[in-house]
Amino acid sequence: MKTYNKEVLYGLYNDEHDMLKAIREARAQHLEIWDVFTPFPVHGLDNALGLTESRLHISGFIYGAIGAIFGFGFMTWVFTRDWPIIFGGKPYFSAPAFIPITFELTVLFASVGMVVTFYTICGMGPGILNPTLDDRITDDKFCIAFDTTNASEADEDKLRHFLNGSGAAEIDTKNI
Amino acid sequence: MNQFTFAARQKTVLIGFMVLGLLCLGITFMTDDQFHTRFWTNYLHNSVFFTGIAFMALFIISAFTTAWGGWFVNMKRVWEAFSSFMIPGLLLMLLVVIGLWGHFHHLYHWSDADEVAKDSIMAGKAGFLNKNWYTFGTIIIMGIWIFFYQRIRTLSLAEDREGKGIADGYRHHKLIRIWTAAFLPIAGFSSAAIIWQWVMSLDAHWYSTLFAWYTGASWFVAAMALTIMLLIYLKGQGYFQSLTADHFHDLGKFLFGFSIFWTYLWFSQFMLIWYANVGEETVYFQERMQNYPVLFYANLALNFILPFFLLMRNDNKRKYGPMFMASLFVFFGHWLDFFLMIKPGARHTAMEAMHHADGAHAGEAAHHAVEFAMGFTIPGLLEIGTMLGFLAGFLYVVLNTLTKAPLSPANDPYIGEATHHHVWPYID
Numbered sequence: 051m052k053t054y055n056k057e058v059l060y061g062l063y064n065d066e067h068d069m070l071k072a073i074r075e076a077r078a079q080h081l082e083i084w085d086v087f088t089p090f091p092v093h094g095l096d097n098a099l100g101l102t103e104s105r106l107h108i109s110g111f112i113y114g115a116i117g118a119i120f121g122f123g124f125m126t127w128v129f130t131r132d133w134p135i136i137f138g139g140k141p142y143f144s145a146p147a148f149i150p151i152t153f154e155l156t157v158l159f160a161s162v163g164m165v166v167t168f169y170t171i172c173g174m175g176p177g178i179l180n181p182t183l184d185d186r187i188t189d190d191k192f193c194i195a196f197d198t199t200n201a202s203e204a205d206e207d208k209l210r211h212f213l214n215g216s217g218a219a220e221i222d223t224k225n226i
Numbered sequence: 227m228n229q230f231t232f233a234a235r236q237k238t239v240l241i242g243f244m245v246l247g248l249l250c251l252g253i254t255f256m257t258d259d260q261f262h263t264r265f266w267t268n269y270l271h272n273s274v275f276f277t278g279i280a281f282m283a284l285f286i287i288s289a290f291t292t293a294w295g296g297w298f299v300n301m302k303r304v305w306e307a308f309s310s311f312m313i314p315g316l317l318l319m320l321l322v323v324i325g326l327w328g329h330f331h332h333l334y335h336w337s338d339a340d341e342v343a344k345d346s347i348m349a350g351k352a353g354f355l356n357k358n359w360y361t362f363g364t365i366i367i368m369g370i371w372i373f374f375y376q377r378i379r380t381l382s383l384a385e386d387r388e389g390k391g392i393a394d395g396y397r398h399h400k401l402i403r404i405w406t407a408a409f410l411p412i413a414g415f416s417s418a419a420i421i422w423q424w425v426m427s428l429d430a431h432w433y434s435t436l437f438a439w440y441t442g443a444s445w446f447v448a449a450m451a452l453t454i455m456l457l458i459y460l461k462g463q464g465y466f467q468s469l470t471a472d473h474f475h476d477l478g479k480f481l482f483g484f485s486i487f488w489t490y491l492w493f494s495q496f497m498l499i500w501y502a503n504v505g506e507e508t509v510y511f512q513e514r515m516q517n518y519p520v521l522f523y524a525n526l527a528l529n530f531i532l533p534f535f536l537l538m539r540n541d542n543k544r545k546y547g548p549m550f551m552a553s554l555f556v557f558f559g560h561w562l563d564f565f566l567m568i569k570p571g572a573r574h575t576a577m578e579a580m581h582h583a584d585g586a587h588a589g590e591a592a593h594h595a596v597e598f599a600m601g602f603t604i605p606g607l608l609e610i611g612t613m614l615g616f617l618a619g620f621l622y623v624v625l626n627t628l629t630k631a632p633l634s635p636a637n638d639p640y641i642g643e644a645t646h647h648h649v650w651p652y653i654d
Contacts, residue, residue, distance in 0.1 A: 096651035102652060111538070140501075
């Protein structure tokens, strides 16, 4: 079990529109949201949270480029230096014949690399259990969570008051 | 502005370029060899290219409608306008047909009865490659396309005037769905057949089963590129204000994706022929790689490498500058692609015919003729001028059709979805 070592105050909403409204309001009041959990992708959520574009695809491009260079380079080395064989009367260095394999390795490197990167960033993987605030966030509840580990009583009251006022159906704290 | 007005200034500019095109065609005709090969290849090249773009626009509407697409309906008038060029396109192709019967040109090797008689390969293909098939293929297939265009366009306009939405059960839209879905398989088979006749038969001995798809993909990308450029221009003029960066993002994805699709087909055709190394197949690429090396590799650079890297990033697809530039290069690139498909075969045929006419050693010299020739191994200024003339004619027809209907199809059931189209979750 992974732990965040955090004390979290969270509110559960019954409707994603209430949650979106609450997020916009929280940002307007400069309340720092730790995370948001929803059972499905909510349209406009990234925008409301002010998230910037993911950089995962940049890593994907780099992995793909490495795969392309590796595939093409390896075949070139094998067929011109290490073990030259003539196939079908073609020259040792036959670029068109290398293209399909180069393409496959580009896709393989980019996809596997992106999966590994994504899992690493999200702290996921085989055997890792992520703590959940409430099981119903994978079913029908929309959750806004605040980090209150080092918050003063007054701050926590303010957050609690905000959750109450913005239509949260349930409010709770949890150490995860 | 929901109603397009064809400004006098735009008309003047377009007519100016059309005159330039005619002038270039005229000069080409005057300064040409005795068969007017350069004139006829330029004419065929541009007619096929722009007629194909018009056809692809109708195909795009049909494919998107059948796929339950909603995002495109506030720009579908542009594609309807594109497809209206099929009628002038048919007239342009009919001139090639008339030339075929009247022996005004020597574009097609198989149209020469003496040649076919002593050539077993062409004799074997004579059941398909003959004047009758060429004529009826052109008239019937383009007639079918134009018929479908008329049906879909008429229904689309009727929907605008009398559509009552849910009250009449989206009657017009349902009919459009039927017509567009019916058009797709017809378009798939008929475009292949017509491409074999118009383009592939220029190299009468050679054939490739991938050729029709590859040419069709070329048309598709060119149509997409022209759409993007025209929409950016029209949006700058104050029309199509409901189109946002999200719409251009999706158009950019199509340009990007289908550029790669084109490359995939190009490479599939090339690699199999290269690997198998059968003489009757390699002759096509041998000719092009030996005598047209600049165009051959520029083709790949313009139509694959450039759009691949320029349009790979999301934010580039949402900016007018990079999108316009990529579209411009790709549009020109696919025009060059058609140049490469048409010129070598037609030139070869003409040279053999010329040697026959001169009574010299029949065709032997033609096989080895590799010398550089402006207008044949590379597009000259006359080719560029002719292309601009055809482009201006195409745009004249398109803009003229745009004036005939409101730009936004108000009663289309998907107009709301198109107006609120979002593909980008982040702040620009």
